[in-house]
Structure formats: C-alpha cells, structure tokens
Amino acid sequence: MLKNYLLTAWNVFQRRKLFTAINLACIVLTLVVLLVVTAMLQEAFYPSGVEHRSNRFLQVHMIEATNEKHTALSRSPLGYRVIEKYLKPMPGVEMVAAVTGVEPTAVIMNDVSTELNMRHADAEYWRVMDFKVLAGRVPNEDDVAQGRMVAVLARSMALKLFGDPAPLGRKLETGGQTFTVIGVVQDALHLNAYADLWVPVTTYPNTTYRHQMTGRFFALLLARSPDDLPAIRAEVQRIAARMDFAGDPEFSSGQIWADSKVDMFARTLTSSKDTNPDAGGVGGASLILGGVTLLMLLFMLLPALNLVNLNVGRIMERSTEIGVRKAFGASNRQLAAQLILENVLLCLAGGAIALVLAAGVLWWLEASGPIPYLKVGINFAVFAWGLLITVVFGVLSGLVPALKMSRLDPVHALKGAA
Template identity: 55%
Template sequence: MLKNYFQIACKVYMRRKLFTAINLLCIVLTMVVLLVVTALLQATFFPTGVEGKSERFLQIGTVTQVSKNSTRRSPLGYKVIDQYLRKMKTVEKVAAVTGPESVSVYQKDSVNEIMMRRADAEYWQILDFKLLSGRVPTEEDVKLGRFVAVINESTAKKIFGSTTVVSQKINAGGQQFEIIGVVEDVLHMNAFADIWVPVTTLPSSQYREQYSGNFTVMLMGKSAADLPLIRDELLQVVKQVNADEPTHWDHTYMWADSKLDFFARGILSRDEVPDSGAAQLLAGVVFFMLLFMLLPALNLVNLNSGRIMERAAEIGVRKAFGASNRELVKQFVMENILLCLFGALLGLMFTKLTLIWLSNADLIPYLKVDLSFAVFAYGFVIAIVFGVLSGVIPAWKMSRLDPVLALKGAA
C-alpha cells in the first residue's frame, strides 16, 4: 500500500512541478529556521564538550536579599562560597569563578581588549576544557596566588600570532602573568572567556569578606541523583547565611539551578520562588515555534487545495469504485507527508550548511554548534506534523465530493 502511495505521489508531484517547487520552498525555509533555533537552544540548555558534566552540577549565579525597604540582587560574594557552600556535605566539588570582565592587554606596541575570568582550581576539574598545550592551574597555584594564566587558541593567535605561547608573559589588566596553557575556544556560559587566571590574583584580598560580589558557583555531585539533595541542603545553608549577614536582611534567596532553570529564572525574574519557570519558558518556546509553523502551513493548505482540486475526476473514479472517504484522506495525507519528509531531508542539509556558516562566520564569538541526533529527530517530527497540518483539511474536503460532480470535474 505504501509503495502505491509513493508511486502515485511521485506522478502527482511531477505533473505540476511549480506547485511542488513552491511547496518544497515553504517547507525547507521553515525547517531550516526551526532546526537552527532548535540546535542553538540544545547547545545552550543541554551542552556537551566543555560542560559535558552539566547533568551532575548545579549553578548559582545570584543572591537576592530582601528587607522591608529595599531589595539587593547581585552575583555571589566569595565569602558565601568559601565559608558556607564549600562545607556542604552533599557536594563533591565546589567551583568559584568570576564573570567575564573586559581587560586591556598590552603587548609590544598594540593594545587589545579581551575577556578575563578568575577561577579556583575546582573550576578546571568540573569543566572539561580541551587543552591544546601546557597545563591548567592547580590547587597549589591558586593557594599560593601564582600569577599564571590560561588563554584560548584565538587569543593566542591574535596577540602572539601563534599558539606556541607557553612560558610567554602577558600583561592583562595591569598585571603580568605567565602563560601556562592554551585551551580550545568555547562559548558556553560557564566557560566563556579569553583568558583565565587564579582567583587569588585579585589586587585586593577584600573579596574574601564579601557576601555579594562578582562570582558564580558550580556545585557538582557524585551523580545526577545527588542534585535534589544539594538543593535541599542549600535551603538550610541560605538560612545560616541570612543569619550571619551583618546587614540583617529579612530574607536571603539562592537557588541551585540546572542550565535550563538558570536561564528561565533570569529571563522570568523568579528570584524569590523555588520554581524557576522553566516549564513556562519551554511552553512559550514551543508555542512560538508552532505559531511560526502556522503561516507556512496555511499557505500549504491553499496550495494543496488547488492541487487536489485538479484531481476531482480521479477522486470521482475512485469513489465510484467504492473508495471510502477515509481511504482517500489517508492517501492525500500520506502524499503530503512524503513531500514534507523530502523537504525535511533538504531542510536538514541546508540546516547543516547554515550551522557550518554560523560557526565559521564569527558572528557569535567561539560559536560551535552542529546537528545532533536529537535535532535530526526533531526535524522529522516537525516534517510529519507539517504534513498532517497542511494535508488533512484539503484532503477531507475533497474526499467528501459527490462522485457524479467529481466525474464532471465540478468541485
């Protein structure tokens, strides 16, 4: 039966090549946009590579403190991380890192602006950077406050013209560091920077006594099963932080979030409630993707209606020989799904080319995104949904034609 549907569909598509080309163009353009967005969202919310352990760690980006007259929302201070979060029993590793900060690099007669982060040794143990040469900072480097640095590949080429820069000196932000390693370029939120140095190289030690500052923390468990336990223990830790804070805020809020929860909480400003709003954010994304699909689907409905109208005589003959409405609807919908699946294959090919272009065009620094099996599967699901949405209405309409009128060619 499927073979017959396929043979009929091919003959129908070749009969009106312009209609087929227009249908494919609508499908391919829509597929490329949806799949590129899906690939970018997957790379953001469910990263691999440098953040490949993301299923095992949670992150805290802000601390929100509330009193009757004011609210303060800021990144974490190092004191909260060092004196409270590092003592959590459910956590295997605690990593502290500052947010990216623009610094000037003076090298020979040129000045470059690059992004610097200061991190502890655990940061390099949680994230899986691809080391191209040299090494990364150790616990001893951090403890002794050694002025060592790791830079990424692009920055090495930009400043030194080569990636063979281990043992070279670099003046960044008014401080001189010895380069001990070069890592591959990465874009992920916790890893994005051009240069990394130990947190203990900060010009002043005052950061050690701050409850709010410029730090993000990653809390890694032994397995993904530990994450609920980490969240529960954090609730008790926050109470202790609030009691010890000398400003005496009425409430202090910190939430350990997954990547998706972290983004949702920031976008929806849900600082004072446990629910990050991730479900609502995903629902919104799905809604807008379906809405985006609706316009080309309606266009395809009109095109399919015109194409099927030309087959009135065929419908009349089939109905005269006993074909049921259900069989006719199934045939027309299957034809449309086959066309959409062919469009999906073309869409996947053009999506791959688009992602390669985005990765190489440097529109987004260090962006590296590719088609994954999940995105491939989403493409075929979207194609089937597209085929059903744009095929059912015209198919059902034409299947209900009176056979006598259909044989006369009247719709």
C-alpha cells in the same frame, strides 16, 4: 495499500513539477530556520564538549539580599564568602567550583591595547569543566593557594595576541598586573566556559572579595550522580536559611537557588522564584520547552497556511480522480490518508534537504565568526527534533485539504466541480 499510496504520491509529484518545487522551497526554508534554532538551543541547554557534565551540576548564580524591614532588595551574583563559607563545605557534592562572570578588560601588547573577556576561577573550576587543553596546563590547587600570577588563554586569543597557538611562558599585562601564560585551551562558547583569558581567583589585587556576600561570582555544584540533584537543591535552601550577613551595613538576610541551566535561564527570564520542580514549582525545562514549542508552532503557521492553499488548489485539479475513486468505493478516510501521506512525504523530502542546508548554515556561522567561539552541529537529538517537526508540519499543512477532498460529492467531482 501503502505501496499504492506511495506510487500515487510519486506520480502526483511528477505530474506538477512546478507545484512540487514551490512546496519544497516553502518547506525547506521553514525547516532550515527551525533546525538551526533547535541546534543552537540544544547546544545552549544540553551541551557536549566543555560542559558535557551539565546533566549533573547545578549553578548558584544569584543571591537576593534584603534588610530586616524588606525595604531594600538586591539581586546580584554571589560574593565569594557565600561560596567559600557556605557552599564549599556542603555535604553530598563531589566538588564546588567558584568562577566569576565575564569581566571585560584590556591587554597591552607591544603598545597595542586589545579588548578581551576575563574570568577569575579556582582550581575546582577546571575539574568541573572539561576544557580541551591544547598546550601547557591549567591552574591547580597550589597555583590558587599561592596566588601565582599565571594565566590560561583561549586559542583564538593566543593567536591574536602572540601570533602563536602555544605562547607558553610569555607575559601579558592587564589591569596593572602581569601574568605568565601557562596554558592554552580550545575555544568554547558556553555559559560557564566562555572567556578569552582565565586567571586564579587569588590574583585579585586585594582580599576584599573574600568578605563579600554579594559580588561577581557563580558557584558550580558537581553531583556524583544526576539522582543527587534534588537533595543538593534542598541542601542549598537550608544553607540559604542560615546565611549570616553580620557586618553588612545594608542587608541582613538572603536567598539563593541551585538551578540547572534551563531553570536558571527561566528564573532570569521570568524573575520568578518558583522554577524548581523539586519544590513543587513549574520546572524551568517545562517553561522553556513550552515557550519554544509555542514559538515554533506560530512560526510554522504561515507557511502551513500557504501550503494549505496550494494543496486546496491541487485538490480542485484532481476532482475527477477523486470522483472516480469514490465511485469505486474509496472511503473518506482512505482519501484523506492519501493526501496527508503525500504531504508528509513531501515534507520528509524537504526535511532531508533542510538537514543538509542547516548543517551548511551552522558551518558558515562557525567559520564566519558572527558569534565568537561557536561550535555547534546537527547531532542525533537535533535530527530527531527535525524529524518530529517535519512530520508535524506535514500533518498540519495537509489535514485541512485532506478533509476537504474527502468530502467532495462524487457526482460533482466527476463533472469536475467541487
């Protein structure tokens, strides 16, 4: 039976080559866009490379501070004091890292000012992240403890500033400070890894940052196992309840959350405090996955409707064939299954072409550089999503025509009328 369906589908595709080409073009264009978006989202939330340990680290990226009367409210990145005093000593974690968000700055080189993005980080940061070190080394505990004026550059910035992929020992000046380059790492575009320049946290001109409860820092909490993440989230909530804002003239208490990447994005996007599934909230993964799925289905709706119209037209041309098959005992279910199978096969062929084209688009995005440091490709997870999207697309665009075809009256169909 399946073999007959496949042979029939092949003959139908060969019979109307222009129709088949139009259908394929519509399918390929839609799936290329969906596959590229899926690859970008997969790399953003479940990355490989530098942040491949993201399945076992949580991020504390925001503190919500208020006063006793709740008349003042501030949402900002953490101050270093929160990380040093409350998070670093916490039990149940392998390590806690502190790093600032991206800080725009300028480097003066040969009387030319170059704009770049800098981060201040502690030694633990380099152990949580897994940068590929291309030359030299990254800062260690002693560098941070001694406040050494050392720096690490991304490879692209090293080439831009010095024309050398390994400018070890060279000096650069930024913010009135002079740093010595001790290492070069591979470019990386990830939430916690993207930067052009990294320097030790202790190279700030003064120690004011150490006493601040709000500031510009993020904390990365690395668990020994993904199974430890719920306990770490709960411990962070207990820590938040006992944070002391003594000496702060504006705020008296605060709240912090330990989030996965997806939960953090959902919390930022929705301004919600309730995206932690361990505490009975709606998980960030569920929010993001539901939103992305809805957008994909809406995006697929228009081309699916176009394919429905094309398929209905094809059915009318095959009315005599349908009438003959019904006269010889073909059931409505068999006829519907045939057209849906034809449509799914066409979509799978379009999906194969779309995979190749999507890989080409991603290669072009990496090579042309509209998004700095982008490294993304079609991997098994993206292929699996692409296959699922392709089948769904085929079923959606073939279901209505299949039902219409299966209900044709055999007498009218043999006369060539619907």
